[in-house]
Amino acid sequence: MLFRSPEYIFQTTAEWIYGECALAGRSRPMLLRLFEQLLRRGGTPVAQTTLAEESGMANNTVARGYVDLLSDLLVLGTAEPWDASRKIRVPRKSSKYPFVNLLAANTWWKNRYTTPGALMSAPGEERGMWWEWAVAAELFRRAAKAGHPTPLQSLFWRTDDHEIDFVRQGKPWIEAKAGKASPFEFGWFSKSVADEKLLVVNTEPFGGDRIQGATLE
Secondary structure, three states: OOOOOOHHHHHHHHHHHHHHHHHOOOOHHHHHHHHHHHHHHOOOOEOHHHHHHHOOOOOHHHHHHHHHHHHHOOOEOEEEEEEOOOOEEOOOOOEEOOEOOHHHHHHOOOOOOOOHHHHHOOOHHHHHHHHHHHHHHHHHHHHHHOOOOOOOEEEEEEOOOOEEOEOOOOOOEEEEOOOOOOHHHHHHHHHHOOOOOEEEEEOOOEOOOOEEEEEOO
16 A cells, blocks of 8 residues: 555644744744745755845844744754864854754645655655755754754855765764765765765665765665
8 A cells, every 4th residue: 555645744734833933923924935945945055144035034133033943843954064174164154954854844845745756756956855854854863862962953065066965073974865876976075075984875875985875764
């Protein structure tokens, strides 16, 4: 029997978040416009000023309030850029906002996925976004279970030519790739980032000294 997510699950999720939005004195239309921006941009960094402007909010402080609300509801995480040369986070630059509650993201997705097969047949770039969010959700779960003080906070690394989705100190960095990957695709990593290892989450596992592959499962 094919599993299909029933409509009432999405309706219940929407009403829960709408209710919390109302309790916080926030505007539902603005919340919906923010969701639209976050879902459209996916795994792309964006400044809070841009989120505010394109969501029709007065300023980035208002946008921060909506992001904080979704973070308090354990729906949204924040990934800040990492400066590998100085080994510091750069919070004032554009950040990414991965969904760590995939049901909430799917509730407002334009082409809602109700079966696993529907997601697997999505375009590569779109599927890759969901892969990245799934990894973010699992890293959040593990950090929360371990008692990390800020489990929703993560880091990413980006240059003009390359990007790694998740920077972890003392652990392998993680790149999410929806599809089959090869260690040869990431030969640049060893040259660009000294003394770090990389785990590529893709459809097939592979081994290597500094670059290894694992499935999403």
